[in-house]
Amino acid sequence: MASFSALCALVTLLAAAGSVSIASASVADAGSLSLNSSLLAPAAPPPSSVLPRKVLRPAGVGADVPHRVSLGCAGADDIAIEQGPGTTLPSGIPSYTVEIINRCSGAGRAACAISGIRVRCGWFSSVTLVDPSKFRRVAPNDCLVNDGKPLLADDTISFEYANSFEYKLSVAKATCVHPPADTSD
Secondary structure (H helix, E strand, C coil): CHHHHHHHHHHHHHHHHHCCCCEEEEEEEEEEEEECCCHCCCCCCCCCCCCCCCCCCCCCCCCCCCCCCCCCCCCCEEEEEEECCCCCCCCCCEEEEEEEECCCCCCCCHCCEEEEEEEEEECCCCCCCCCHHHHHHHHEEEEEEEECCCCCHHHHHHHHECCCCCCCCCEEEEEEECCCCCCCC
């Protein structure tokens, strides 16, 4: 009976640690334990937190071939906003570092230029000055990035702000800039 208790304790410990999944177990009689073979199978690995750089677009969006990655500009879908903790100010107010990235993977940097980037930003404000040419609130829940100028492929706008809480920032609008037609003969 001591081995039965030890086995139950081991299975419980392994299940709590996430290394096995408990499917079924039964006691046939007072002295034996019958285990399902799936009891000792490893548990499913945790989902990955790494996001792909480019996602597949639904059929009919941006490409002639369904379910392929388009190499052209996709506007707001190509803009990523990453935010994390910055340096805490001497006054104790936390700061946050923001990166706004053009992740377009087009034929060239200019072919993936995106302008007029607008961000949902609530009542964004900062204790420290944020360069208004990089990021500024123009109305409630409407912030302008890079003075509205184009952000080329793989370019990043970075800034840091300080406030008692982190603002939830998300892309509201962005427009692909198509290079002018070549007029040289």
